Amino acid sequence: MAALAFVGLVFGIVWVRVLRRNGRFRVPDFLQTVVGFITDFLDTLGVGSFAVTTAIYRSRKMVPDELIPGTLNVGHALPTIVQAFIYIAIVKVEIQTLVLTILASVLGAWIGAGYVTRWPKKQIQRGMGLALLAAAGLILARLTGLLPKGGDALGLSGGYLVAALIGNFVFGALMMIGVGAYAPIMVMVSLLGMNPDTAFPIMMGSCAFLMPTAGIRMIHAEKYHDRAALGLTLGGIPGVLIAAFIVWKLPLDAVRWLVVVVVIYTAVSMLLAASREGTAGDK
Secondary structure, eight states: OOHHHHHHHHHHHHHHHHHTTTTOOOOOOOHHHHHHHHHHHHHHSSOOOHHHHHHHHHHTTTTGGGGGHHHHHHHHHHHHOOOOOOOHHOOOOOOOHHHHHHHHHHHHHHHHHHHTTTTOOHHHHHHHHHHHHHHHHHHHHHHTTOSOOOOOOOOOOOOHHHHHHHHHHHHHHHGGGOOOHHHHHHHHHHHHTOOGGGGGHHHHHHHHHHHHHHHHHHHHOOOHHHHHHHHHHHHHHHHHHHHIIIIIOOOOHHHHHHHHHHHHHHHHHHHHHHHHHHHHHHH
């Protein structure tokens, strides 16, 4: 918890200093803030935030495609830290498994961010499109009952732990192109025989450490939309608190079906945009 608070504090200080230094400390508009509230509200309840945020941004043309991954990681970082405090406190998971999976995801994110900040627009569009299709497939598999229900284990050891570390490393890297980690981590912990509830502290904890860590690189590289990211943060934190302490649970299957449809549409449009970008570049 102390390390989590320290990371959040350092991230916040760095972000504010860079914004002031560049003269870009601009207050987000109402819609940018509402997007943060809705997406982090749903994220706290287990729907996820990255895919939904991406779909809204593309449908409203709020953020250029090449800036979406950075905006997601910077803007959702502090709300995710709030989620991590809540879920680590209330959901039991073995401490060694939690700490090591978090470290693996942070390493993956740090390495992944170094590549993504140098990617051209077409490559980011293609990567996000494919990642969104994979995310939609995982959500669909969960809704149709194709995923394993998991076991009762609260921690891992031996080969199972190694598999979890490799998985979280990959998921951390994938977050840098805009694919959320909740669905992949839920699948992974279930396949490894863990209680599915442990996905929440592992996912929230991983994201709470990796998003600020990678976000700092994206802030310095200016690979994000500053006002949209501030909107996610300012709207997202109240959304997290209301979802966690007031709403608790909602019948969300209908929402998840809608998310699948929207994410598939967004993924296809992203891939088509990448194709057009490539054609234009060839000319």
